[in-house]
Amino acid sequence: MQENYDVTEIQNKWLPVWDEIKPFDSSRADDARPTKYVLDMFPYPSGDLHMGHAEAYALGDVIARYWAQKGYNVMHPIGWDAFGLPAENAAIKRGLDPRDWTYENIAQQKASMRRYACSFDWDRVLQTCDPLYYRWNQWLFLEFYKKGLAYRKNSNVNWCPSCQTVLANEQVVQGLCERCDSVVTKKALTQWYFKVTDYADRLLDDLDQLEGKWPSKVLSMQRNWIGRSQGANIDFNIVDSDQKISVFTTRPDTLFGATFMVLAADSELAANLAANASDTVQQAFEQYLDGVKKANDIERLATDRKKTGVFLEQYAINPLSGEQVPIWVSDYVLADYGTGAIMGVPAHDDRDIEFAKAMGLEIKMVVDTGEEDPAVSGIATSGDGVIVNSGELNGLSKQDAIAKAIEIAESKGTGVGSKNFRLRDWLISRQRYWGTPIPIIHCEKCGEVPVSQDQLPVTLPDSSGLDLQPKGTSPLGAADQWLNVSCPSCGGAAKRDSDTMDTFVDSSWYFLRFLSPHSEEFAFDPAEAKKWAPVDQYVGGVTHAILHLLYARFFTKVLHDIGMVDFEEPFTRLLNQGMVLMNGSAMSKSRGNLVRLSEQLDIHGVDAIRLTMAFAGPPEDDIDWADVSPAASAKFLARAWRIAKDVDSEPTADFAAGDKGVRKATHQFLVGFEEAIEAHKFNVGVAKAMELTNALRKAIDQGVGPKDIAVREGAEELAKALSLFAPYTSEDMWQLLGHEPAVALAGFGTVDQSLLVEQSTVAVVQVDGKLRDKFEVDLSITDAELEAMAMASAAVQRTIEGKEIVNVIVRAPKLVNIATK
């Protein structure tokens, strides 16, 4: 046994032992422990692990190891999100096969994770690029297809000219591609979609169930993203036409204030109406539409952009007032939100008043908010007030008028209460190679024909001979042998769909695949799902707050509806760890502030880095590597290790004879530590372990000495607690203390409440809330006795001298507060 704490030595010593005994095997048939499912977001295999992974997996491991220590059978699996653009791009650059490149990275990351001593169950590993996995992507796609939840449509989609592929709405950030920051443009294409909007209400409403269990930030981001608005659809007839304009509005109470209509320039209705107009109007419209199509999102979203538009020289009839109002087209109305048309109420809408001012249209106030008339001030008012100039709505409040207007419109058959969502359907086709082939065959005669589910997987053809260079159409379109098949329906010549699925499809259900990762019979085994799912604790970065989590929630709800799972939310609790920064900003090679994980591990050791991640602060806060001290963590671990080494007694289960003071410190620690970990205050938990270490050091050097059995008890609990953060050190401590591995499963000691009962406490005396005196009192002291003691205090007498006492608050045995005037 070594004399000194040697990081390298203990790292080399314990890894093979754990491989042998597999402390975190979650598949033992006779395992009677209750279950917990702890999941870390699986990594993308691009290069080796970095500091961000190190934090995420250190924190996830604290939770997994905590439950293991508490006696649970913890499933803590890991896999790789192995399909996707970065792998493909990197492969193109180096002329490699994306598959080889991916698997090499996986091997490297896996080795790093093992060295990092993550408590993963290595028998449950999966890779999404494995046909064994993506076969079930296809199978699920076909299930969605049967339910009408997977469909193809032509529309103007987000197009990244650099990645040469379409993007989901969620992958466009501020008009830029989230991957490469290129300006995203629009392109009319026929693409596959998942009908997320069918689930919009449930995706929004069910967030309430997660209140307090998910970070409120994520909940609000999801709510914002789904963006439900309540209102009404109102129909406006068009003068001298049998067409009508249906608008969506959240303010039907302002119907009488509508002084114009605006259609999205790129909407079908706009085109129809323009076609009926004079040649001059048609020309102006065509010209305007051209300009709109050319504009990208960056230009379109510019906040201070002037309002533009074209008057169609046609009029609509307000269904309530009967007034005729002019019909315009403009690009400030979006074709794919609501009905693609609005009623312009300039007095009470910022955008409409801008348009009205630009075009010289009438501004008619219908809600008197007490502010200046918008027609005069030029500033729209949107607050509550009294309805005016609005016929039967006059005199009502905003809320009442909204209800009344809907009622009237419904009774007249010219409108209906309705709601709209910001959320759009999920575009899942990608024109790239390295992804899951869409299991559909296109036949000229039969149209879309799904591949039979028992014919899956449709495997990805070998990449050799294919041009993976992005060129706007799928590389699979050139894989003739693969592409050309006979139609399953009529037997005629047909072609496979050559697009691949968005990789977010892969990650939308992987947490279920871990239940039976090798199954060829099911996507996941329903019996295992009953046992383990949903995930008790999910851990990952807030970067996935919208995309991945929304899609996974959507999948779960669909799987629930087709009877595959009996729950509707996939992740019961969510922890978002912060980022690891260096000198205030995200690490990057170009910034020159990159800290290499492997280097840190070499210098300080695995345990010190893991401990540093946990101790740096609350898990959801960012860690600035410049603010933390892994060297100090290593020093602490050595200090803890020496405690175990100094213990000079035989292993026993009977600690009753130990020193009461030391035992009390240990048992207080147990209470505080578990409380801290359960609340995910890992930094506080570590601080408590440091406190116990300090107390034990003192006991050994200046107190009862290393032979007292209470010192052993404290050292053992310390080792068990440290197993959450520092697996190598704690295992070695456990051995020094004369035990067999694994310390990770040893189980915390049972708290002896009798040791925690205080005989006396320190009572505090305040005058006007300020501390003036304190003394040790018996716990059983009465209010009257304590008050008498307080009043007798010289310090108190001095303070209250000459003052009038108005009140005395006594909270025996802790506190007396004397209020004076």
Add this chain to the structure above:
RNA sequence: GCCCCGAUAGCCCAAUGGCAGAGGCAGACGACUUAAAAUCGUCACAGUGUGGGUUCGAGUCCCACUCGGGGCACCA
């Protein structure tokens, strides 16, 4: 523009409405040592961003503001 989160010592961070300090970094001093490192120990430092309010008592609850971070945003 709307919504959310945060602000405590030189620094990172603790504190069920009840003594502002658990822990750490950096710092000073001391013990051990021929010396240094390592180790062990002792000490100092803020009244909680600003202004109000509730309360016997506010870092903690309420209101307004400042600063920082984040989300949504021509979404009708």
